[in-house]
Amino acid sequence: MSSSCASSSALSPFSSLKKKKTNRESVASRRSSRGVRSSLDPSPSVVGLPNEDDSMMMISPASSPTSPRMMKEEDTEERRVVVVVFTNFNENSYLKYPKSLPRYSEDKKPAGEVSWKEVWEHMRLRLKWSNETFETVLVDCADAETVSKAKEACSKATAFIACEVGESESIAEKIRELTVTVPTGVVCGKSSATLRDLQKLQFMPMRDAGHNDFFELPFETRREKDKKKFLQMKTLFDRKNHLDLLFMSLVLIDACEVPGIVVPEVAINQEINIGNVWCIASNCGSKLLDCYKNPQCRKSLDCVDACGMNDQVCTYTCIRSYQNREFEYLARCMLHSHNCLGNDAKRPEFPIVKPMKTFRGEALTHEVAEQIMQGHLGTERDGKKIEYSWLAVAGQNPAYDHFPAQYQIWYAGKARNSFWYNPVFKVNTLDGKSVWRRSDYRCKREDTPGTFTFTFMDNGVTSKEYWRIVDAADDLSWALYYYAGAAKSAGQMYVGAVLASPDGLWPPTREMERVEKALWEGCGCKMWEMMEVDNRPDVIANAPLQPLHDVVLKPSLILP
Template sequence: MSEIVMEAKLNIGYRYYSCSESQLKLVNHGRSLPRRGRIFSSSFTLTLPIIKSSTTSPISKFSTLSPIIKFNTNFQCKRISAVADKVDDQETFSTNSVAKLVAIVGGESTSPLKNVPWEDVLIHTAAKLKWIDEGYNLHVLTESILTKQEKEAELVLAQTDILIIINVQHQDSVKWVLQNTEVIPTIVCFDCCPALQNKLGGLKVSNNNQTMIEKFLPLGQGKQIKESLEVLRTVQEAWGRNNSDDIWFSLLLLINSYIRPVPVLQNLRAKGFSTLYCMIKNCRTQLVDCLLDPNCREALVCLNKCAPTDQVCNYRCIASYESPKFEAFSLCVLQKHNCLGLNAEIPVKPNVQPLSFFRGSPLTHEVAEDLFVGWLGKLNSSWRVVAGQNPAYDQFPCQYQLFYRGKAKRTFWYEPVFQVKTLDGQLIWRRRRYRVKREDIPGTFIFTVLDNGVVSREFWRIVDVTDDLSWALFYYGGAAQAAGQSYRGAILVTPDGIWPSKNEAQRINSALERCGIKDWELFGVDNTCCTNAPLGIPEGSSLHVTLQLRDSNVLSCE
């Protein structure tokens, strides 16, 4: 009887598996084994008997976990939900919870994110909420739990500040939810039976987002109603963009509006007359020039229609209507005088670690820069982007990367070249220029760029690169401080813009996991029509120092 050993680390919110009729041995820092189905977190040793004839590999089932799990043969394991089979009110929310959210997911509903189950999407979102504050807790309940463990579910919901209901249609479930969620002040429904209604801060709001359902509201609530309708509109629009970042943003917005201020959303708050006074006092010429210029004026009109933290909408407006007048306006109003009073910092979580070894040797600064330079010299670009995670910055068609060393000593530059589909349907090329500086740890860098009058500062990490440079994964966290926006992202790159071989999927997914990213969060880049890209680097620039191009398949070390 052979044993298979694998290492894992179990985190709150992840799925795990239990074995019926099995003997589970757990060493959990001296604690006893939690009851079957309970979510727990710690390093441990777990012995699970597995049936030899099982058609599903037990290793694949544990691929998202990481303690020491030993398998022998006898019994069959089954998958259970991240939500406990028996809900316990004492363990649902920790004592440090400052925002208590629950999501109820109907049936076997799948999300529009590559048909991933909503349960998986929300469990991952729960982990991302803790990047902002460890006290933000989201628990996911499946519809079946409501009837199987009714009393326990009632106790959970009694502690809830915000409830999200997704695709609950069955009449028995609808009836149960209506009976047991009356005390929850904030409820938002998506794709649910019409009997389930939105409620924001205690006020019921119609699902068509046009009028209040409650009649005879006390005088003085008009402002609160208007604000609630605006919050609901923003949440529904963000949720409807069908990407994980906007789902995450929707929950943060609800926390910010009905529980406590969320620091990263501080720029949602209007600045009022002081902004206009600052612009007229310091940037009168730039303001007039912008209003008289058609492109600049259209940019302002477009931006005014975007939510302040909707980076997708904001950046598409900027990329569509960028012009010298708009850059001068932004440089004066935002960068020089900060008339909007905005601020933002580079996100510190997740703490993504860079590649530490390349081809069996410790990574050096010189080799790390050469990995960025990549195929430039043999091909007309360093890398081409295959997919990215950030919906605002990583999804543009035909993304070329140009990394090179400058004429001056120890200068290093990055120039992305990409297409933009403007709001009027045109396809145009854009190009940016970043200064790149080494950080203390090899494989980490600070990128800075002046983008349409606003300085962005980004912390990049080389997460993984194959020995033959067939693909690489780069991660970044950035902030446009004067614009009040912080962001994260990751890009998967190859020499030709074609997806890596399926044989590389496991390693790519492992690299993504280290960035806190699931593969279903990636946007594929359209590389089908990329003619006449404005490539090329300045005369006198240099490329590799340690790695030298020998042929089209490999970079060799000198």
């Protein structure tokens, strides 16, 4: 440690704490004697919601036909998008709790299944965060009597989703009667042939959608474009993760083309017109030619074209699988330098997520926030020096957080106020290889301690992300981060939560209730949304952990 770091250590607000308590056990005993202190600053998007009766947005055996509040006459003018979801409330969905989750609660078991009722309740909230005019009415299809109560909701509906309603012909017939006046609807999962025949877009039947190229080309007919939207919705549902289920719902709403309604997550320009072609040809022609000469670059283009650029999970997997300089140069020219597709994505504002207020009983400062992020870098464990800050345990965003062996490396640089983030992670590519990848983020403090803006260029696409430290254990046995970002010229916007620990394992069982509270009340994230990172010893071995810039370590917060 340099002399400057040593002198800074004497100024640390925790220096007196370290003198009094010198090991993790004393921290744990102090916490248990005083009770668990809350450093969390809850999200008003979650804990500040009006205390409404759930039945107001559901139709179940206990509710009345006119119970949805949004169906009142005075409310319908402002709420212009209403999606009715038919599903079986008590049936298990394809979403599960992480398989290695500690057994801290009877109803949250490792690999335990989540009901469709809970899933769609949460999707309803996430759709509301996308646009407050989006209303979702849930209909329990457990019996025909319940379905019959949905008449009022369907009379106001913009679209319907029939999700895993089963093969009952009587239920299918009832849904058919209820949705005659609903212009758009999609059927997902197990269903009868009668029900599948009800699929439509703007009253146009959609029984034979079957195309595998989502990128819209010039002069395509409206019918061909509509078929692609339906195939995309089917593909998203079949991927069986929460983000794609949400995105499927947003694609459906966007396809309804409600006047005055824009779905920013889907508003990326996917239709190549003459202006786009001219921009690419006149500004990036040589780079496009170089790309076509490189087999890996051609694979990248073909893969992204098949995804559709607003499909983040698919697109990012393509880019990282076939990563090559020619594609990076082409993307930088098309998107960063000239924005040939004319996109202007902005980072999501909701849910509102705040940074933690305190750490070890003291108000959080900018310096301490950076020390938390630096984490375990440069410390020793079992006689070995640790070359990273944290290992991700689980992440919320399937596009970015599902990669194996996610090392997080945060550190200060030599320049004044410089701070860097160099994540290192493994990619199991689409062509069957396993390769290490890394990124280089520049981190800038924002006004509130514990908040940062990260900027970086990833394969030719520039992104800006707003990060927050949501919560962290006093002994730094775990930390929870949240980010919201956008790749402006690529037209992509995204959010995610990341739970990290020193070894990539779940925090101790005694900490899990606090972790879950931080996830839900802090980030609006359910535990079953978290995707567990593969941190098996053979997977995380031999990672290239060398920082990309000169490192200036801050005083460590790790207790001896």
